[in-house]
Amino acid sequence: MRAWQDPAEILDKTTVIDRFLRYVRIDTQSDENSESCPSTAKQFDLAKVLVDELKELGLDGVEVDANGYVLATLPGTGDGVLGLIAHMDTAPAYSGANVQPQLHPDYDGSAIELKDGVVISPEDNPELLESKGDTIITSDGTTLLGADDKAGIAEIMAMLEMLREHPELKHPTLKICFNPDEEIGRGPHKFPLKKFGAPVCYTVDGGFTGEMNTETFSADGATVTFTGVSVHPGTARGKMVNALTWMGKLLDRLPMAESPECTHEREGFYHPTGVKGDAAQCQLDLILRDFDTEVLLERGRRLKTMAEALMAEEPKLKVEVKIVQQYRNMAEELSHHPEVADNLRRAIEMAGITPRLEAIRGGTDGSQLTAMGMPTPNIFAGGVNFHGPREWVSDRAMALAVCTLLNLVQIAAE
Numbered sequence: 001m002r003a004w005q006d007p008a009e010i011l012d013k014t015t016v017i018d019r020f021l022r023y024v025r026i027d028t029q030s031d032e033n034s035e036s037c038p039s040t041a042k043q044f045d046l047a048k049v050l051v052d053e054l055k056e057l058g059l060d061g062v063e064v065d066a067n068g069y070v071l072a073t074l075p076g077t078g079d080g081v082l083g084l085i086a087h088m089d090t091a092p093a094y095s096g097a098n099v100q101p102q103l104h105p106d107y108d109g110s111a112i113e114l115k116d117g118v119v120i121s122p123e124d125n126p127e128l129l130e131s132k133g134d135t136i137i138t139s140d141g142t143t144l145l146g147a148d149d150k151a152g153i154a155e156i157m158a159m160l161e162m163l164r165e166h167p168e169l170k171h172p173t174l175k176i177c178f179n180p181d182e183e184i185g186r187g188p189h190k191f192p193l194k195k196f197g198a199p200v201c202y203t204v205d206g207g208f209t210g211e212m213n214t215e216t217f218s219a220d221g222a223t224v225t226f227t228g229v230s231v232h233p234g235t236a237r238g239k240m241v242n243a244l245t246w247m248g249k250l251l252d253r254l255p256m257a258e259s260p261e262c263t264h265e266r267e268g269f270y271h272p273t274g275v276k277g278d279a280a281q282c283q284l285d286l287i288l289r290d291f292d293t294e295v296l297l298e299r300g301r302r303l304k305t306m307a308e309a310l311m312a313e314e315p316k317l318k319v320e321v322k323i324v325q326q327y328r329n330m331a332e333e334l335s336h337h338p339e340v341a342d343n344l345r346r347a348i349e350m351a352g353i354t355p356r357l358e359a360i361r362g363g364t365d366g367s368q369l370t371a372m373g374m375p376t377p378n379i380f381a382g383g384v385n386f387h388g389p390r391e392w393v394s395d396r397a398m399a400l401a402v403c404t405l406l407n408l409v410q411i412a413a414e
């Protein structure tokens with residue numbers, strides 16, 4: 001086995017940065033209001049490019065299916081089957097159209113100024129101070145960059161380039177998938193799990209160098225429907241029950257200390273995300289989050305108790321709480337397959353990096369895929385400040401992700 005840990009060699013011998021710059025220029029923003037899969041047809045624009053490039057790299061079974069999943073297989077030089085995936089879409093939160101990537105070579109540690117007064121400063125981004133001498137890549141400040149997750153795609157491609165140049169390296173059969181719609185939580189919804197056929201998989205979709213994620217939130221969604229009594233306001237005294245007024249009371253009773261704006265690290269929350277309706281009937285949508293699934297379920301029960309208290313105060317009011325499961329913390333399932341995280345930790349250490357195990361305050365495609373029976377932790381892709389105009393990535397971080405992947409596939413073939 002050869003330990004890969006020299007980012008300069010990867011930058012010299014692969015086209016990882018060229019690929020990345022090519023991919024980010026293609027608009028692949030997903031859309032949560034669309035019912036189709038992929039949610040936006042423009043994700044096929046990137047999918048088609050990736051199909052051509054995978055064929056060029058000599059992979060087998062290269063295709064994009066009707067739902068926008070790009071699939072390819074690299075036959076193993078050793079035993080086993082391993083999946084590697086990254087997502088093609090960018091976040092609906094910020095424009096990904098007409099991305100103009102900017103290169104800042106030989107970065108000196110000062111603040112990076114972009115258009116529209118957008119500044120990326122080392123004060124807000126301590127990772128920048130670890131990136132002196134690197135080439136920093138940003139957008140021009142008017143769009144997001146798309147390192148989330150086109151860095152991950154470029155890194156998997158660069159790993160495939162290196163494996164082609166080094167047939168002596170032992171690796172399992174590699175199943176590659178570039179999927180749509182991760183940013184709207186639907187990446188796994190049409191995932192061709194059976195065809196993919198990997199018992200274990202990794203998403204290359206994490207943050208800065210060394211990060212690895214084997215834990216995510218457990219997540220539920222809640223819809224609270226308030227039905228009041230509608231009466232002409234001129235003659236409403238003692239008769240009207242205003243649904244909006246009572247919804248306001250519920251919002252006021254949610255524990256502020258358990259809101260996203262007041263929590264961090266391993267604390268969970270209630271988060272009202274939207275309202276619709278009128279005085280007669282209205283609906284409140286919330287998301288509930290916690291790392292501990294039991295605590296998450298308790299949060300749902302407390303919401304129901306609050307609703308019952310409102311109905312006790314106003315017997316003519318009806319409040320219904322509906323809770324739907326969204327995804328679950330992958331840690332529990334991964335604990336049954338300790339080698340999956342151990343191999344990743346080893347691969348990062350072999351790259352000369354100290355692994356940083358971070359619990360994700362959100363979900364990944366891996367949360368759902370793990371629940372679907374394919375353990376799928378997350379590997380760093382190198383980017384920082386996802387989903388906004390201050391997103392950036394360094395060339396060295398990307399190269400170190402490629403090193404980690406090369407180490408990982410060798411470990412998996414052992």
Ligand SMILES: [Zn+2]
Nearest residue numbers: 148149182205
């Ligand atoms: Zn991502």
